[in-house]
Amino acid sequence: MKKGLVFCCVLLLAAGIIYLRKYPVPAVSDKVQEAKKVALTFDDGPHQKYTKLLLDGLRERNVKATFFLIGESIQGKEELVEQMKEDGHLIGNHTYxxxxxxxxxxxxxxxEIWKTNTAIYDITEQIPCFIRPPFGEWNEELSCAVDMSVVLWDIDPQDWKYKDTKRVRDYVVKNVSDGDIILLHDVYKTSVEAALQIVDILTEEGYEFVTVEEIIFD
Ligand SMILES: [Zn+2]
Incomplete structure (x- = not known):
């Protein structure tokens, strides 16, 4: 009788092991899947009208983005830079x-870089750590003089060229994947409209919007 019981137990154990090998129980980390992350980045601002429109739209949606500012465009638009800081957006340098x-x-x-950092620091009291070189062209010689991280992009809908809300939105939504950095320009109405629609669609798809800092250091 005892032998039979032991045999049954061994049999059950073996069956269990075979079952588990075939259908492994997912680890806890697999079950609680991390949200897909994506970073919206905006170059060439601030723009009095469209950056404001964008900032208000992002605030409404509680979404964080990254802004690469042109130094000479900041004057007279200090309030916009203040709003960026207040709402937790990341502010970077896009030369003067x-x-x-x-x-x-x-x-x-x-x-060009230092003047822009100063203009941003004067408003935010923080020196930017990230730079996006215009045209994506970095000067390697600068690496020793400028202690900043260069940020390029993964998704470029060429919004500046097409100025077409639907085209820009559809391109991004179709091509985006987890961990991507999206390039847009907050100096065109069509780009700002596309950006807010992208936020709404990708939020529905389970994406979380983070700054480039979070993408880079993840
Ligand atoms: Zn630019």
Missing amino acids: THVQLSKMGKDDACA
């Missing part, structure tokens, strides 16, 4: 006059 850094001497290029 939107120059191609790879074609400049080191001193001039550094001045």
